[in-house]
Amino acid sequence: MASKPLNVGIVGYGFMGRTHANGFRKVSNFFDLEYRPVLRAACGRDEAKLKAYAEKWGWETTETDWRALVKRKDIDVVDICTPNDSHAEIAIAAAREGKMVLCEKPLSMDGAEGEKMVAEIEKAGVANMVWYNYRRAPAVTLAKQIIDSGKLGKIFHYRAKFLQDWTISADLPQGGAGLWRLDAKAAGSGVTGDLLAHCIDTALWLNGSISTVTAMTETFVKQRTHTATGKVEEVGIDDACAFLARFSNGSLATFESTRYARGHKALYTFEINGENASIFWDLHDLHRLQFFDYADESRTRGWKSIHVTDGDHPYMGNWWVPGLQIGYEHTFVHQVADFLKGLETKTPAGPTFRDALETQYVCDAVLSSASTGSWTKVKQLA
Ligand code: SOE
Numbered sequence: 001m002a003s004k005p006l007n008v009g010i011v012g013y014g015f016m017g018r019t020h021a022n023g024f025r026k027v028s029n030f031f032d033l034e035y036r037p038v039l040r041a042a043c044g045r046d047e048a049k050l051k052a053y054a055e056k057w058g059w060e061t062t063e064t065d066w067r068a069l070v071k072r073k074d075i076d077v078v079d080i081c082t083p084n085d086s087h088a089e090i091a092i093a094a095a096r097e098g099k100m101v102l103c104e105k106p107l108s109m110d111g112a113e114g115e116k117m118v119a120e121i122e123k124a125g126v127a128n129m130v131w132y133n134y135r136r137a138p139a140v141t142l143a144k145q146i147i148d149s150g151k152l153g154k155i156f157h158y159r160a161k162f163l164q165d166w167t168i169s170a171d172l173p174q175g176g177a178g179l180w181r182l183d184a185k186a187a188g189s190g191v192t193g194d195l196l197a198h199c200i201d202t203a204l205w206l207n208g209s210i211s212t213v214t215a216m217t218e219t220f221v222k223q224r225t226h227t228a229t230g231k232v233e234e235v236g237i238d239d240a241c242a243f244l245a246r247f248s249n250g251s252l253a254t255f256e257s258t259r260y261a262r263g264h265k266a267l268y269t270f271e272i273n274g275e276n277a278s279i280f281w282d283l284h285d286l287h288r289l290q291f292f293d294y295a296d297e298s299r300t301r302g303w304k305s306i307h308v309t310d311g312d313h314p315y316m317g318n319w320w321v322p323g324l325q326i327g328y329e330h331t332f333v334h335q336v337a338d339f340l341k342g343l344e345t346k347t348p349a350g351p352t353f354r355d356a357l358e359t360q361y362v363c364d365a366v367l368s369s370a371s372t373g374s375w376t377k378v379k380q381l382a
Contacts, residue, residue, distance in 0.1 A: 006340070007040035007074055009099075011066045011090055012081030013053035014177060016104045017042070020079055020131070021057040023332035030318045031337040034344040037077075043069045070094040077127075080104055083180040084188050088113050091353075095124035102339065104131050106197040106363065107356040109188035111379060114360040118353045129339050129349055130356035132201040134268065136334035138326070139289040140202065141314035142306070143272070143279050146291070147206055152274025158207050158245075158253040160199035160270040162191070163261035167221070167239065174235060176227035183226070184236025191257040192217070192241045192363050195268075199255055200359045201351060202270060208249050210362050210378050215243035217370040220260055243366050287325040357381060 008024055010017060024037040042059035043066050044050040054062050063069040070078055070093050078094035079102040080087055087103050094101045101121060107130050108114035121128045134140055146152070167182060174182035181187050181194055204210065217238035226233045240258035247253060261267070268283035280290035280303075289306045296302075309325050311317040315334050319326050335349075342349035351359075361379040369376035 004035050005038045006035045006343075007038050007076045008079055009041040009043060009063075009069045009072065009075040009077070010039075010059070010079045010081060011043045011069060012104075013042060013044045013050055014081065016081040016131070017044075017053060018057070019133070019329060019332045020081055020102075020104075020336075021053075021059070022329050023336040025058060026333045027336040027340065030333065031340075033337065033340045035340045037336065037340070040074060041069055041072065066090050067093065070097050070099060076100060077102060083186040084109055084193065085186045088117050091117050091128075092120045095121045095126050095128075098124060098126060100127040100343075101353075102129050102131065103353070103356075105201070105356065106130075106188070106193045106360060107353060108360055109193075111357065111360040111364045114353075114357040118357050121353045127339070127343060127348060128353045129335070129342075130351050130353060131332070131335060132198060132351050132356065132359075133331040133335055134198055134202055134283070135205055135351075136315070136331040136338065137281075137283075137286045138314045138316055138334075139281055139287060139306070139308040142289055142308055143281060144206055145314065146277075146279060147272065147274075151277050151293070152272065152279070153276035155207055155247070155249055155251040155272060155274045157273040158203055158247065158251055158270070159272075160203060160253070161256040161267065162195035162199050163257065163264035163267040164195070164259045165262045165264055167259040168262065170221045170224070172221075172224065173227045174224040174233065179227060182224060182235065182237055187237060189363065189367055190217075190219070190237030190239055190241070191259060192238055192366055195257040195259075196241060196243075196255055196366070197359050197363060198268060199257065199270065200362045201356070203247075203253065203255075204355075204358055204362070205350075206270075206272060207247055207251060207253075209247065209358070209380060210245045210253070211248050212375050212377055213243050213245045213362065213365045213369050214375045215241060215366040215369040217241045217367070238367070238370070241366065241370065243369065245362075286327065354381065 043063040077100040242256040245253040271280040338349035365378040
């Protein structure tokens with residue numbers, strides 16, 4: 001039975017504000033943990049929207065200034081769900097106040113900013129984590145367990161893509177709720193930091209570090225009206241990005257992301273091929289893991305589709321009964337559960353800020369390679 005309350009203060013009430021709040025609310029119903037999140041305060045600039053959000057999700061109090069929130073004595077954890085350009089300032093201020101810090105992905109605008117965040121958070125010695133939620137889809141965690149068991153043998157290939165189609169219209173403005181993702185000043189980059197960052201995080205977790213990359217990017221719609229100014233302004237983000245990579249373990253990879261793949265809404269897939277076995281996962285079918293094992297008897301050998309819903313599958317013993325599947329929102333519940341378990345066992349749940357900095361380094365190398373047109377070394381964690 002959960003006993004110790006852990007007071008959470010969230011900054012931001014958009015899409016991620018909802019996924020995180022849901023995670024904090026549900027976790028104690030399904031996981032037996034020493035700590036129990038209390039939805040203590042929600043923070044955002046628009047008071048009317050903030051109040052509506054707080055009421056809907058059960059946040060006890062509100063603040064319209066995050067600087068006041070991070071100073072509050074009754075807050076243990078500051079959770080950042082704001083656009084990317086404010087992650088660093090809020091995270092550093094919260095760490096200096098001795099708060100634990102959770103930060104929505106990507107960690108930072110770039111590697112240099114991420115380094116400052118890691119330095120501050122580690123100096124403060126506070127618990128920290130970045131919300132790369134797809135690691136916690138049970139099928140993806142199962143993939144990690146299978147790979148770590150050595151079943152795949154030597155890894156030859158990694159293949160990932162994240163395809164969407166929601167920015168094809170040239171009439172879509174940049175800036176504002178949700179659309180800040182199209183504004184380079186708020187987002188840092190386009191699909192590289194928003195979507196490929198997910199693919200890179202999973203890849204680093206499953207297959208180790210990436211040593212070099214060569215990339216190409218494109219901005220298909222070059223000017224869009226800015227919501228803040230009402231003026232037509234240059235678009236600074238990458239609408240699409242594809243890159244080749246070499247992992248330090250010798251395997252080769254392809255990564256692709258776009259918001260211009262008509263018909264695809266959030267098609268995140270990855271495949272990993274080893275000498276003995278292969279794995280494939282698809283976000284649109286997130287409760288299944290496709291697995292091919294060359295060790296199977298030859299006449300019945302083939303790809304099998306594992307329905308990852310059994311009690312002995314990762315996280316699933318905490319949910320319903322075998323055969324009944326869960327979905328996207330549960331990845332956030334799992335992330336909260338792992339964070340709390342990490343506090344309990346004093347074994348930090350990943351990705352920590354430091355882990356997430358590695359993803360920033362790969363994103364930096366990808367964007368740099370796209371502009372120089374050459375193979376680029378990825379900076380490695382110190
Ligand atoms: C963009 O559309 C987006 O919402 C990302 O920002 C999320 O990180 C991704 O999980 C789904 O797509």
